[in-house]
Amino acid sequence: MRIAFIGNPNVGKSALVNAIAGTRLHVGNWPGVTVEKKEATFTFEGEEVKLVDLPGTYSLSSYSIEERVTRDYLLNERPDVVIDVVDATHLERNLFLTLQLLELGIPVVLALNVWDEAKERGIEIDTEALAGILDVAVVPTVATSGEGVGALLPTARRMAAERPATVAEYNQACRDAAAAERPHVAHYGPLVDPEVRLLGEALHRDAAEVVERVPCRWLAVKLLEGDEGTQALLDGAATTLLKQVGEQRRRIEALAGDDPATLISDGRYGFSKGVVAEVIRQRPIDRRDLTELIDRVVLHRWLGIPIFFAMLWFVFHTTFDGAQPFVDFINQVITGPVERWFLVGLTAIGAPDWVASLVSEGVIGGAGFVLTFVPILFFLYLFMGILEGSGYMARAAFVMDRFFHAIGLHGKSFIPMILGFGCNVPAVYATRSLDSYRDRVLTSLLIPLMSCSARLPVYAVFVAAFFVDQRGTVIFSLYLLGILLAVGMGFIFKRSLFRGDAPVFVMELPPYRFPTLRSLMLYVWEKLRSFVRKAGTYILATSVVIWFFLNLPWGVQNPADSYFGKVAGGVAPIFAPVGFGSWQATGALLTGVIAKEVVVSTMGEIYTPEPEAATAPPEVAEEIAQIGRGFVVACRDSVVAVLAGLHLFPAPEQQPPPSALAKRMRTAFTPLTAIAFMVFVLTYIPCVVTMAAMGQELGWRWTAFAAAYLLTLGWSLAFLTYQGGRLLGFA
Amino acid sequence: MKTTRDIETLFHEAEIAPTAQRRVIAQAIRDNTGHPDAETIYHLARQIDPHLGIATVYRTLKLFAEKGLVDRHDFGDGRARYEVAPESHHDHLICVRCGKVVEFARDRIEELQLEVAREEGFELLDHRMELYGLCSECRGTRPRILTVAEAAADGESSVRNLAQLVPGEAGRIVRVGGADKLRQRLQSMGLVVGETIVVERVAPLGDPISIRVKGTSLALRHQEAESIVVEVAGEGGSGA
């Protein structure tokens, strides 16, 4: 049995699928979270059930890609049942889509979701009456708590068994039934209805093959609405039929003085209003609630923008200050006891020396080093989760829209960009919620300028070596630079490549919600898991490969003479004018194309600290106790650092001693070249995975263009930073 | 040409058991001077008996039509219209814009019809004639206000476009304009004629604005707001 979840954006479709199937689909409190079809298969009472989560849509039209995804699924795959998820607090608006679904003739179960908020607002819905009028099954649910969710599948199964409806059966039923006796199909008034019937007959006659697949009544209504995507469905019979459709549309328009689409949507809303009047017992009080209070502040005329930037500053500051003690702690554990245990183990099984070296330099120095940044990502994703779950995301788009208008985009483009702070890959996919291809290309071109979480470890390494005192500020400035660059580049692109109309901007602002602790933890856990997996797979593989290239030809003494050193050294002159023309820096950047974390893992391998004077390893038990103590200290330091960063009380005087890597870095870079390097890392090609995503979404030509412009931009900026800095007298 | 027969007689003639609910519905149809559709009947009947459900109305109407107590007309608007079966025959003029139905009877037409049937060798059992067009009231008027400028020309001082409203002001939508794509998007999000909207606030940089409609907040730009024509209702809050 295939069950599709359909509904307006942000009504809780994904949350419902998660509640039923135990999946971890992305849930967020803003419209347009789900952008592609996601399936979850599991067994329910001995039967295989496939749940299909689809992007939210206001109508079965075909404007943005995600809307098309949903519509195409319904038409081409025709699920056995549709679970139409509606927001019980906005029943009338949601029914607009429901009425279109009913015209497809697929059995419908109405999930009255967000039932908790409806109850809170004193909305009482007579579910039996609703089911009777629409001829559907109705189940009240609360996806976030699981209340009522258990009834969905049995109901869906019953509906599928009771009213199996193939397209042919449904078409026949439509022809037989006197439309007037079927109160559940919306009527479109004296002008449109006869035309629908007329067109229906013509479709049966001239496009018999098409109506075998596509329900006739739905098709006729959509054609009269003038929906372009639907016209493509007609294939062979198109020319004559479209001529007829055109005539019919003109006839309606001449008589009504209004276009058919307006009459049709009036008809739908008229019906929804009637239904709502019938089933809602107590009118909702549209009271000024919490959402209104918060919006008064965060969307305030003068405070709105300062609050937005203060929020960003707070997030990155806290992320860094809070995470650093844990980063140091994990670093000590991995390079200390863990490495020792590995080496002891290897010696015990009699492995050759080079294997030990591979493990300590390649595996632990490379991939292991990347793992030390997990705490930073933990904090970052925690904040992203709160941002997404609370409903502020849509507000950020609202506040920033004017900026984006100037560069030919709209605030909605800002949402994929914010997601880009987490990872550029899902951000590129998220552009699907934008209406036009033009917007998608332009937004995707700018997304790589959003500093993703993989770039954080790189900054972290440099900041630890050079800017310990101002780490939050330096990092925040880099993020800000990314945003400013995006605005600047957008401006240039708009003037050159993307002239033409600015897109339409209409977006729903959802009510604020408290993200539940559970969903927040799941969110963070999912992201961290994929980061650790990445470290364990291709970052590890790259580290090992790099280790070999650093040690080939076999037994090479000076790494500069290794294959790796030769290749990197060959490319290095390109970077001489920007201040980091060493083979080491170049090598790190080259490998960083695979994933930005690899910049760090490669540096970890190249700048291997000189082995320190070996101290006698402590007892294992003692070591474990030390790890435990280290963790407690890290927790304390983290709290202290966050509070100090917020200037709630003065920072403690003494700084932790710089790590061995930091010392090596200080000999290889100056503060100025460090900044130039970070600026380059911010801007140059994000990673192959992002490029692959762009290739898939936009085509390869745009992807190649993106790579070229990002490299040029990165190099130019680093050049400006370095040479400008020198002119100003910084070394 | 409304029947004056009382409801008891009607039920008796049609052989229908006169339950309380049926009486209410029959009365609603009889008292209406036009050709009400099921929904209208439902609303009329509810004024007499507020507990009546729409399903009951549909069921009862079906029964009435089967038993010949009422005539069911299909004037092509997809809604069946009902009238208590008249004792004498008449034809209908139907306005396609406002749905008004005018009854008429002309002996000459009836005669002509019989003549045609005779010539074709038809034995007439029943007939209906329905003429569609614009009624006298709809003929002269413009269908709807098209733009703010036109409204101004008509002297409608309370009509503005949405972008002209300030936060706190409310208005009733009288027209949703703009390109097809935009208009349909707006409509699918609840911005339809007759709906009341309140302007909530303007974004810090002056654009976009956020409005409240059908219980949700929507953000849209001035550019889009300009294509929505509203009739100013007054200060917000009352609009909700």
Ligand SMILES: Nc1nc2c(ncn2[C@@H]2O[C@H](COP(=O)(O)OP(=O)(O)OP(=O)(O)O)[C@@H](O)[C@H]2O)c(=O)[nH]1
């Ligand atoms: N109070 C309450 N919140 C809910 C309920 N169901 C979902 N939510 C919240 O509503 C928001 C949207 O949920 P999603 O599951 O992402 O919605 P969606 O329909 O998949 O949205 P799109 O993918 O954007 O179309 C999230 O913040 C959920 O936590 C519910 O029953 N009650």
Ligand SMILES: [Mg+2]
């Ligand atoms: Mg979703």
